Amino acid sequence: MIDAVSILSILALVLGLVLGYAAIRYRVEGNPLVDQIDAILPQTQCGQCDFPGCRPYAEAIASGEAEINQCPPGGQDGVDALAELLDVETLLLNAEHGETKPKRIAVVDEQVCIGCTLCIQACPVDAFVGSSKVMTQVIAAECTGCDLCLPVCPVDCIDMIEVKLTLNTFVPNVGGLASV
Amino acid sequence: MRDKVMGTNQVMRQVIYALVLGIAAQVVFFGFSVLVQIALAIVTALSAEALVLRMRGIQITPSLRDGSAVLTAVLLAIAIPSIAPWWIIVLGVLFAIVFGKQLFGGLGNNPFNPAMLGYAFLLVSYPLQMTQWPSEFQSVLSIFELSAVDALTGATNLDYTKTQLMLGESIGALTFENVSQMWINLGFLVGGIYLLLRRIVFWHIPLSLVLGLVLMSGVLYLIDPSSYSSPAFHLINGATMLAAFFIATDPVSASTTPLGRLIYGFAIGVIIIVIRVFGGYPDAVAFAVLLMNITVPLIDYYTQPKVFGK
Amino acid sequence: MSKFAFKGGLVLENPFPAKEIDLIRIPLPDKVVLPMQQRIGEQAKPCVSVGEYVLTGQVIATIDDDRCAPVHASISGTVVAIDNQVMAHQSGLKALCVTIESDGEDEWIDNSVACTENYDFCTPDTIYNKIRLSGIVGMGGAGFPTHTKVQFAEGCHTLIVNATECEPGIMCDDALMQAYPTKVIRGVEVLLHICGAEKAIIAIEDDKKESIKLLKKFCKNERITIEAIPTKYTSGAEKILVKSLLGIEIPSGGYASDVGVLCQNVGTLVAIFDAVVENRPLISRVVTVTGSAIKEPKNLQVRLGASYDYVLGFADIDPGENDIRMAGMMMGVDLKGTDYSISKNTNCIFVNKPIEKAAAQECIRCGMCNTVCPVELLPQQLYWYSKSSNIEKALDYNLLDCIECGCCSHVCPSNIPLVDYYQFAKALNRQQTKEKVQTDNARERFEFREFRLERNKQERAEMMEAKKKALKEKMAKDKVQKEAIAAAQERVNAAKTAKESEDAR
Numbered sequence: 001m002i003d004a005v006s007i008l009s010i011l012a013l014v015l016g017l018v019l020g021y022a023a024i025r026y027r028v029e030g031n032p033l034v035d036q037i038d039a040i041l042p043q044t045q046c047g048q049c050d051f052p053g054c055r056p057y058a059e060a061i062a063s064g065e066a067e068i069n070q071c072p073p074g075g076q077d078g079v080d081a082l083a084e085l086l087d088v089e090t091l092l093l094n095a096e097h098g099e100t101k102p103k104r105i106a107v108v109d110e111q112v113c114i115g116c117t118l119c120i121q122a123c124p125v126d127a128f129v130g131s132s133k134v135m136t137q138v139i140a141a142e143c144t145g146c147d148l149c150l151p152v153c154p155v156d157c158i159d160m161i162e163v164k165l166t167l168n169t170f171v172p173n174v175g176g177l178a179s180v
Numbered sequence: 181m182r183d184k185v186m187g188t189n190q191v192m193r194q195v196i197y198a199l200v201l202g203i204a205a206q207v208v209f210f211g212f213s214v215l216v217q218i219a220l221a222i223v224t225a226l227s228a229e230a231l232v233l234r235m236r237g238i239q240i241t242p243s244l245r246d247g248s249a250v251l252t253a254v255l256l257a258i259a260i261p262s263i264a265p266w267w268i269i270v271l272g273v274l275f276a277i278v279f280g281k282q283l284f285g286g287l288g289n290n291p292f293n294p295a296m297l298g299y300a301f302l303l304v305s306y307p308l309q310m311t312q313w314p315s316e317f318q319s320v321l322s323i324f325e326l327s328a329v330d331a332l333t334g335a336t337n338l339d340y341t342k343t344q345l346m347l348g349e350s351i352g353a354l355t356f357e358n359v360s361q362m363w364i365n366l367g368f369l370v371g372g373i374y375l376l377l378r379r380i381v382f383w384h385i386p387l388s389l390v391l392g393l394v395l396m397s398g399v400l401y402l403i404d405p406s407s408y409s410s411p412a413f414h415l416i417n418g419a420t421m422l423a424a425f426f427i428a429t430d431p432v433s434a435s436t437t438p439l440g441r442l443i444y445g446f447a448i449g450v451i452i453i454v455i456r457v458f459g460g461y462p463d464a465v466a467f468a469v470l471l472m473n474i475t476v477p478l479i480d481y482y483t484q485p486k487v488f489g490k
Numbered sequence: 491m492s493k494f495a496f497k498g499g500l501v502l503e504n505p506f507p508a509k510e511i512d513l514i515r516i517p518l519p520d521k522v523v524l525p526m527q528q529r530i531g532e533q534a535k536p537c538v539s540v541g542e543y544v545l546t547g548q549v550i551a552t553i554d555d556d557r558c559a560p561v562h563a564s565i566s567g568t569v570v571a572i573d574n575q576v577m578a579h580q581s582g583l584k585a586l587c588v589t590i591e592s593d594g595e596d597e598w599i600d601n602s603v604a605c606t607e608n609y610d611f612c613t614p615d616t617i618y619n620k621i622r623l624s625g626i627v628g629m630g631g632a633g634f635p636t637h638t639k640v641q642f643a644e645g646c647h648t649l650i651v652n653a654t655e656c657e658p659g660i661m662c663d664d665a666l667m668q669a670y671p672t673k674v675i676r677g678v679e680v681l682l683h684i685c686g687a688e689k690a691i692i693a694i695e696d697d698k699k700e701s702i703k704l705l706k707k708f709c710k711n712e713r714i715t716i717e718a719i720p721t722k723y724t725s726g727a728e729k730i731l732v733k734s735l736l737g738i739e740i741p742s743g744g745y746a747s748d749v750g751v752l753c754q755n756v757g758t759l760v761a762i763f764d765a766v767v768e769n770r771p772l773i774s775r776v777v778t779v780t781g782s783a784i785k786e787p788k789n790l791q792v793r794l795g796a797s798y799d800y801v802l803g804f805a806d807i808d809p810g811e812n813d814i815r816m817a818g819m820m821m822g823v824d825l826k827g828t829d830y831s832i833s834k835n836t837n838c839i840f841v842n843k844p845i846e847k848a849a850a851q852e853c854i855r856c857g858m859c860n861t862v863c864p865v866e867l868l869p870q871q872l873y874w875y876s877k878s879s880n881i882e883k884a885l886d887y888n889l890l891d892c893i894e895c896g897c898c899s900h901v902c903p904s905n906i907p908l909v910d911y912y913q914f915a916k917a918l919n920r921q922q923t924k925e926k927v928q929t930d931n932a933r934e935r936f937e938f939r940e941f942r943l944e945r946n947k948q949e950r951a952e953m954m955e956a957k958k959k960a961l962k963e964k965m966a967k968d969k970v971q972k973e974a975i976a977a978a979q980e981r982v983n984a985a986k987t988a989k990e991s992e993d994a995r
Binding site for chain 3: 187188190191246248286288382431434436437480485489
C-alpha cells in the first residue's frame with residue numbers, strides 16, 4: 001500500500017516538473033494563431049469579408065468574432081484550409097460576401113485618366129504609380145485584383161482583365177484534380 | 181505500342197491458380213468441404229462488394245473483375261477449419277470485404293489484410309467453431325450441420341502440442357500421427373515458388389518471414405528442446421507457407437520499400453513464433469500479420485532508399 | 491554489374507524497326523509557321539512585320555535576355571501573318587507565331603561573319619556569340635539554349651556527346667550520324683576548342699552498329715573516344731549518362747556543369763558545326779516519322795516551321811483517323827489532329843492506329859514502379875501524395891528530381907498514368923510558389939501602407955503641434971512687445987503730464 005502511494009506520488013512529482021519545464025522552455029511568444037491564419041488568407045486586401053484587410057480578418061477569426069467562410073478570393077479551398085488549421089468543421093463559402101472569381105488585374109485606360117489620385121489612395125497595396133494631374137497606371141505584378149479602385153474612379157477608366165494561362169503556368173488536369 | 185505487362189486482374193488470377201495445389205492437398209485429407217467453403221465465400225464476397233459499390237456509386241463490373249475480392253474470399257475459406265458451419269465463412273467474408281476493404285475506400289486503400297481481419301474477427305467471436313478441425317476425410321454435409329454425429333474433430337498438431345505442454349508433457353513425449361499439415365504446406369510452398377518464378381511475388385517477404393520464423397524458433401529450441409518445438413515443426417505445421425507466400429505478400433497492406441519488406445517479413449515470422457509459444461492461440465498468422473500491418477507506415481518512412489544525387 | 495550499367499530503367503524493343511536508316515532531304519515547304527515561344531525562356535519579340543520580305547537565315551525575332559536564342563526564318567519569302575497558333579503542347583494553348591510563305595527561291599542571307607574553318611583563332615566569346623546568334627538550342631528535346639549551357643560549363647574536364655537515342659522508335663540521331671559522320675566529329679572538335687575540356691566521349695547505344703562503325707572510321711582525334719553502351723531506356727538521360735560513363739553522380743537539383751561535365755546531343759553538335767564553320771543558322775532538323783499506321787519509318791530532314799501535314803505527306807500512312815504523338819513513345823505528348831509545325835525540338839512524330847486505352851485501376855501498392863525508376867525515387871509514394879495534392883510531402887520525396895521518363899507508368903499493372911500525376915504536381919508546385927511570393931509581397935505592401943498612413947498622420951499631428959507652438963510663441967512675443975510699448979507710452983504720458991503741471995505753477 002505504502003509502495004503504491006509512494007510510487008505514484010514520485011511519478012506525479014517527476015511528471016509535473018517535466019511539464020513545468022516544458023511550459024517555460026518551449027513557450028511561444030505572441031499569438032502564432034493569427035499569423036497562421038493570415039498565412040492562409042490570399043492577401044487580396046479587398047474587404048469583402050467585412051474587415052479592412054486580411055490581417056484584421058485573421059485577428060477576428062482567432063478571437064472568434066468572425067466565421068471562416070467569409071473570404072471569396074480564398075475560395076472553398078481557403079475555407080477548407082482554415083477549417084483544418086483550426087480543427088473545426090468546414091463550411092461552405094458564404095455567398096453573402098461575394099463569389100470566387102478567377103484572378104484579375106486592374107488596368108487603367110490611359111486616354112481617359114484625369115490624374116485625380118483617388119485610385120492611388122484607395123489601393124490597399126499601393127499598386128498604382130502616378131500623381132496629382134499626372135497619368136496613373138497599375139503595376140501589374142503588385143495588383144491583387146481586389147476591385148477597391150473601381151468604385152472611386154470618377155471617370156470609370158479602370159478595367160479588370162483576367163489573367164490568361166500561358167504554357168508556363170498551365171496545370172494539367174489529371175483525374176479531375178486541377179481546379180482550372 | 182506497350183510491351184505486354186501483366187495487369188492487376190491477371191496478377192490476382194495467377195495467385196488464385198497458385199493456391200490450387202495446397203487446396204488439392206486439403207481435399208485429399210479432409211474432403212470436399214473446403215471447396216464448398218470456397219464457393220460460399222466467393223459468392224458472398226462478390227455480392228457484398230457489389231452491394232457496397234452500388235452504395236458508393238462506383239461502377240460494379242470493372243471492380244469485381246479485378247479479382248481481389250475473390251482472392252480474399254479464397255484465402256479466408258482456406259484458412260478456417262473446413263468443417264466450420266456455413267454461416268461462419270459467410271460472416272467472415274462479409275466482415276472482411278465490408279469492414280476490411282470497402283469501408284477504407286476499396287482496393288488499394290486498406291491498411292489491414294482483409295482476409296486476416298476476417299479471420300481474427302471470427303476467431304475472437306466464435307472460438308469454438310474456429311478451433312474444431314477435421315481429423316479425417318469428412319462429408320460435406322457437416323457444414324450444413326446435417327450429419328453432426330459423423331463429424332469427427334480433433335486438434336491440429338499445434339493445438340495438441342500447446343495443450344500437452346500446458347499439461348506438463350515435454351516435446352519428446354509427443355507423437356504426431358497427422359501428416360496432413362505437411363502436405364498442405366508443401367502444396368502451398370510449390371504454389372509460392374511458382375509465383376516467385378513468375379515475378380508476381382517478390383522474394384523479400386517470403387524469405388524474411390521464413391528466416392524470422394526459423395531463427396526465433398531455433399533460438400528457443402536451442403535453449404530448451406523439451407519445451408519448445410523445433411523450427412522444422414513450425415515450418416511444416418500451421419499456415420506457415422500460406423502466410424509466407426500468399427498472406428503476408430498482399431501488396432496493399434505490406435511494406436513497399438525493399439528493406440522495409442525484409443523487416444516486415446522478418447518481424448511477422450518472429451511474432452508468429454512468439455504468439456504460438458507464449459500467446460493464447462495455437463496458430464498466430466492472422467494476428468502477426470495484423471500487428472505488422474499497423475507498423476507499415478512507420479517502416480516505410482524509415483527505410484526509404486537513397487535518392488540519386490542526394 | 492557490367493561497365494556502363496545502371497539501376498532501374500527498362501529494356502524496350504523498338505516497336506517499328508526500319509530496314510535501312512536513310513536520311514531523306516525533303517523539298518522546301520510552301521509555308522512555315524515559326525513559334526515565338528521556344529521551349530525555355532520568355533517569348534521572343536518579332537522584329538519583322540506582316541508583308542515584309544525575309545531571307546533564309548534572317549533573324550525574325552529577338553529576346554532581350556542574352557541567355558536565350560533568337561528565331562530565324564527557315565525559308566525566304568513574305569511574312570503573311572503574326573498571330574496566335576496552336577502549340578504542340580498537352581495544354582492545346584495558342585501562342586504567337588510568325589508565318590512565312592515561301593517564294594521558292596531559298597535565298598540565303600549573307601551570314602559570313604567571324605569564324606569559318608579558322609575557328610581556332612577565334613576567342614571563345616566570339617564563338618559563343620556565333621552559337622547564340624545562330625539560334626542553336628539543345629536538339630535532343632529539351633531545347634535549352636546551347637551557348638548558355640556551354641558558358642556555364644566553362645572549365646569543364648569532359649565533354650559527353652549524347653548519341654544514345656535511348657527512346658525506342660526514334661532514329662533521327664542515328665540517321666544524322668550515318669549521313670554526316672565527319673560533321674559530328676568536326677562539331678565535337680569545335681566544342682572542345684571552346685569549352686576547354688580535356689577529352690570528349692561520344693556515347694552510342696550498342697544497337698546502332700553502323701553509326702559506331704562510321705564514327706570510329708572518321709575519328710582521327712585522340713581526344714575523342716567512342717563508347718558503345720548497353721541498349722536500355724533512359725541510358726541517355728543526362729544524369730544517368732554521366733553516372734554510367736564517368737561514375738559521377740550529379741547532386742540533386744544540380745547540373746552537369748557543377749561536376750565539370752558538358753553534355754550535348756549529337757544533333758546540337760552538327761548544328762554547332764554548321765553555324766560556326768559554314769555560317770548557317772539553325773533552320774532545319776531531322777524528324778523521324780514512324781508508328782503503327784506507317785508502312786516504313788522514315789527520317790526526314792525538314793525546314794523548321796513546316797507543318798505536320800506536309801511532313802507526313804512524305805510517309806506512307808494508312809488512311810483513317812490516326813493518333814498523333816510528338817516525341818517518343820515513353821515521353822511524348824499525344825496531340826489532336828495535325829495542325830502543328832515542326833519546331834527546334836520535334837525529333838519524332840508517331841502516327842498510330844487508334845487503340846483502346848486500358849482504363850486506369852486502383853493502385854495495389856505492388857511496388858513495380860519503385861523497381862524501375864532510374865533516379866531511384868519512390869514513384870508510388872509520389873503518386874499517393876500527388877493524388878491528394880500534398881505538394882509539401884511530394885517535394886520531401888524528391889518530386890523535382892523526377893525526369894518524367896515514363897518507366898513507372900509503363901510497368902504499372904493498374905495502368906495508372908503516373909507521369910501525368912507528377913507533371914500535375916510539379917505544375918501545382920510552380921503555381922503555389924508563385925502565389926506564395928505574390929501573397930507575401932501583397933502582405934508586405936499592405937502593412938507598409940498601413941504604416942505609411944499612420945506615419946503621415948503622425949507627421950501631420952507633429953507639424954500641427956509645431957505650428958501651434960510657434961504661433962503661441964509669436965503671440966507671446968507680440969504681447970511682450972505690446973506691453974513694452976504700452977509701458978513706454980505711459981512713461982511718455984506721465985512725463986508729459988508732469989511737465990504740464992510744472993509749467994502751470
